[in-house]
Amino acid sequence: DAGITQSPRHKVTETGTPVTLRCHQTENHRYMYWYRQDPGHGLRLIHYSYGVKDTDKGEVSDGYSVSRSKTEDFLLTLESATSSQTSVYFCAISAQSNSGNTIYFGEGSWLTVV
Amino acid sequence: GQQLNQSPQSMFIQEGEDVSMNCTSSSIFNTWLWYKQDPGEGPVLLIALYKAGELTSNGRLTAQFGITRKDSFLNISASIPSDVGIYFCAGRGNNDMRFGAGTRLTVKP
Numbered sequence: 001d002a003g004i005t006q007s008p009r010h011k012v013t014e015t016g017t018p019v020t021l022r023c024h025q026t027e028n029h030r031y032m033y034w035y036r037q038d039p040g041h042g043l044r045l046i047h048y049s050y051g052v053k054d055t056d057k058g059e060v061s062d063g064y065s066v067s068r069s070k071t072e073d074f075l076l077t078l079e080s081a082t083s084s085q086t087s088v089y090f091c092a093i094s095a096q097s098n099s100g101n102t103i104y105f106g107e108g109s110w111l112t113v114v
Numbered sequence: 115g116q117q118l119n120q121s122p123q124s125m126f127i128q129e130g131e132d133v134s135m136n137c138t139s140s141s142i143f144n145t146w147l148w149y150k151q152d153p154g155e156g157p158v159l160l161i162a163l164y165k166a167g168e169l170t171s172n173g174r175l176t177a178q179f180g181i182t183r184k185d186s187f188l189n190i191s192a193s194i195p196s197d198v199g200i201y202f203c204a205g206r207g208n209n210d211m212r213f214g215a216g217t218r219l220t221v222k223p
Contacts, residue, residue: 101145105157105158107155
C-alpha cells in the first residue's frame with residue numbers, strides 16, 4: 001500500500017461539464033502521475049508532476065489539465081468532458097528504494113461521460 | 115509512446131499448471147515491473163527488477179530481467195483460482211515508462 005487515495009471512485013457526467021479527479025498521497029512522494037486505461041491501449045500517461053507547481057504533459061494530454069498546489073494532492077481536470085474521455089483513470093506515484101524507482105498505482109476512478 | 119509487446123494476450127489453464135508470459139521491446143530499460151490487476155481495482159505491483167539478468171521470486175511468482183535489457187518474463191508456478199486476473203509488464207527507461215497491453219489469465223478449477 002503506497003498510501004494513494006483517488007476520489008471519486010466512480011462518476012457519471014454529461015458531455016460539456018467540467019470534472020475534477022483528485023489523487024491524494026500520504027508519503028510525501030515527489031513524482032505523481034495521471035494515466036488513463038482503455039481497452040486495446042493499455043495505460044497511457046496524461047500528465048505528471050515532479051513537485052509542487054511543477055507539471056508536464058504526457059502522451060495524451062489534450063483536453064486535460066492538472067494542478068499540484070500541495071505535495072500530497074494532484075488534481076486532474078477535464079474542462080469540458082467529452083465521450084472520448086470515458087475511461088478508467090489511475091493516479092500513480094514513484095517511490096525510491098535502495099534498489100531503484102518503483103511505480104505504485106491508486107485504485108482507479110471510473111468516469112463515464114454521457 | 116509505443117507500448118511493449120506482451121504475450122500471450124490471454125491464457126486458459128487448469129489449476130495446478132505453470133504459466134509463463136513475457137514482454138519485449140526495441141528499447142533498453144533500466145527497470146522492469148510486473149503488475150496484476152483484478153476487475154475494478156488498480157494495478158498491484160508483484161515484482162520489480164532493477165538489474166540485467168536479475169532473477170527475482172515472490173512466492174509462486176518468478177520474474178527475470180533479460181540480459182539485453184529489452185525483455186522480461188514472468189512465471190507463475192502451480193496456479194490457483196485466485197491467480198485469475200490481468201498481468202502486465204512495465205519498462206522504465208531514463209525518461210519514459212511503457213506498458214504491455216496485458217495477459218488475461220483464466221484458471222479453471
